[in-house]
Amino acid sequence: MSEQAGTARATIGLTGLAVMGRNLARNIARHGHTIAVHNRTTAKMQDLLDEHGDEGDFVGTESLEEFVQAIEKPRVVLVMVKAGPGTDAVIDDLVPLLDEGDIVVDCGNAHYADTMRRTEQLQEHGLHFVGTGVSGGEEGALNGPSIMVGGTDQAYERLGPILESIAAQVDGEPCCAHVGEGGAGHFVKMVHNGIEYADMQLIAESYDLLRSIGGLEPAEIADVFGRWNEGELESFLIQMTADVLRHTDSGTGQPFVDVVKDAAEQKGTGRWTVQSALDLGVPITGIAEATFARSLSGHGEQRAAARKVFTTDPDEQRVDVDREAFVDDVQAALYASKVVAYAQGFDQIKAGAEEHGWDIDLGQVAKIWRDGCIIRARFLGRITEAYTDEPDLTTLLTTAFFADAVKEGVDAWRHVVATAAQGGVPVPAFGSSLSYFDGLRRERLPASLIQALRDNFGAHTYQRIDREGTFHTAWAGDLSESEA
Incomplete structure (x- = not known):
């Protein structure tokens, strides 16, 4: 079923309903989770409800304020927009609407350094930022992707069971894991x-x-x-x-x-x-x-x-x-x-x-x-x-x-x-x-010659195989060797 937002009853929310976001939202709904959905262009949100609203429990929202209010606390908000400035813009709009302890999850192909920056940025507001790698393309998003989750242990306690339920399964085990904190998910x-x-x-x-x-x-x-x-x-x-x-x-x-x-x-x-x-x-x-x-x-x-x-x-x-x-x-x-x-x-x-x-x-x-x-x-x-x-x-x-x-x-x-x-x-x-x-x-590589050349033109020093220490040869002088 699907309906427009009212009281907070969605267990998770997703904003950004291009193909990947749309399929991921459908996957979540199919697995029994009530999901609030939002898109900058309301027509995309409505199309999702019209075409696939019978696949699960969707809560359609027309504004970010309505979207955030529809999600149970601590809120989990999945962001599925183009990596880079687009992600920053959505986060900037979301942060003032969220409460301490809420979780923002970036499921796009973000650079891990951006994820580390955003993690620190949201920590200042008492929010959890979770950089999450989602692999499998459009089909995987709909039928079971491989999911690499970053962020804190606390955030994964709330988020993990949902993502594990929608991930691909092998021998009864989900292809989803908390791989590490900060930018670990997007790095992997x-x-x-x-x-x-x-x-x-x-x-x-x-x-x-x-x-x-x-x-x-x-x-x-x-x-x-x-x-x-x-x-x-x-x-x-x-x-x-x-x-x-x-x-x-x-x-x-x-x-x-x-x-x-x-x-x-x-x-x-x-x-x-x-x-x-x-x-x-x-x-x-x-x-x-x-x-x-x-x-x-x-x-x-x-x-x-x-x-x-x-x-x-x-x-x-x-x-x-x-x-x-x-x-x-x-x-x-x-x-x-x-x-x-x-x-x-x-x-x-x-x-x-x-x-x-x-x-x-x-x-x-x-x-x-x-x-x-x-x-x-x-x-x-x-x-x-x-x-x-x-x-x-x-x-x-x-x-x-x-x-x-x-x-x-x-x-x-x-x-x-x-x-x-x-x-x-x-x-x-x-x-x-x-x-x-x-x-x-190979037992010996020609790097020994490279290192000797570096010492010759730039006094970059070298190490020997027969004794400890770092050395330099006076190439422009008497070719004597000294310990650096």
């Missing part, structure tokens, strides 16, 4: 999206390799991805890839993927992930290259100019491969590179938690990503097990299961990257992931 969601960038780029590179070098057509590649989805690579994105590659454009009769412009857009979370990793000193090479690959795809004028100068006869870069063997090699390379991407992402979450004092349970993060979110995949269960068995794990790559998988696939991985280079097919995510793996396992 940001890294989730960074991993998503890497995952999608690796999938796209696999498709390109199978088509450009393997000679398979999109429908054949769809069948390959369909088979891969029956094994350890099983995931939401692998299944979606098969669906997209099977689709034929109704207007032209061509494979749908061939009529889509090859310029990938981004909303900023991948860029934020890379910027944060640089600040934290965490090498997330696969995620970074995936982000830069999207940027390159959008530089149409540069690409067109380069094609005029550097285009070569396709026969000059043709590489003969055993098609079936190459498909298997790409599968192994994809799996190994995917492990690297997730390992790097979890490294970043760990570093962010240490930097900001968040007590983030990495095993729990993997557990709530098992369903509802875009990067849900079979092997997230393996990651959960790894961090459950060893909470202080140095890197996922050294756990028995993933180490064995990488060892088994490393020769294929190298073959794929080498073949791509021979054939002129760009594989930035595959290549950078392999280089990261090689760098990680």
Whole structure:
């Protein structure tokens, strides 16, 4: 049922009824919660009541004042508006209407630094601010997303049961958790999206390799991805890839993927992930290259100019491969590179938690990503097990299961990257992931030369492997060494 606001009887409220907010409100109502709904444009609120009012108990409100009054204290207000200034504007309008102890929940893709700022801002008014990452897109919002909640324990006591009831469920457990205070929820969601960038780029590179070098057509590649989805690579994105590659454009009769412009857009979370990793000193090479690959795809004028100068006869870069063997090699390379991407992402979450004092349970993060979110995949269960068995794990790559998988696939991985280079097919995510793996396992890196050069031109000092201390060499003088 639905009705206009009167007395305060809604257990939760939601303002911002674009597609994500609308679907989330419907999900909440379907799970037995009375929800007050509001939108800056009243018509959107009324459309929701007219079309879906029979799905649950909605309380329609036309003004923010009416909206706030309709919610039981301590109030829980979900904000589902565009991240940035739009969120700040809604918060500024809400704060004067709220009472001490009320809870404001930002469910948008906010930058975690903004969430930390807003948390401090609302604390001054006696209010709880909860930055919450919601993953799963429109379908997830309606049918069960993965939810990463920040904020205080007190706020989660009031909010948690509602969000856990609407989240995706795996083995009777909700894909929703309180991951930490302050900006922890949005930080974890940001890294989730960074991993998503890497995952999608690796999938796209696999498709390109199978088509450009393997000679398979999109429908054949769809069948390959369909088979891969029956094994350890099983995931939401692998299944979606098969669906997209099977689709034929109704207007032209061509494979749908061939009529889509090859310029990938981004909303900023991948860029934020890379910027944060640089600040934290965490090498997330696969995620970074995936982000830069999207940027390159959008530089149409540069690409067109380069094609005029550097285009070569396709026969000059043709590489003969055993098609079936190459498909298997790409599968192994994809799996190994995917492990690297997730390992790097979890490294970043760990570093962010240490930097900001968040007590983030990495095993729990993997557990709530098992369903509802875009990067849900079979092997997230393996990651959960790894961090459950060893909470202080140095890197996922050294756990028995993933180490064995990488060892088994490393020769294929190298073959794929080498073949791509021979054939002129760009594989930035595959290549950078392999280089990261090689760098990680190498006993000596050429960083020793870099550090010596830094000392030479800038007296930045260096450390030695044979004794303790920090040293400087008089490069412009007698080459004597002194302890700094």
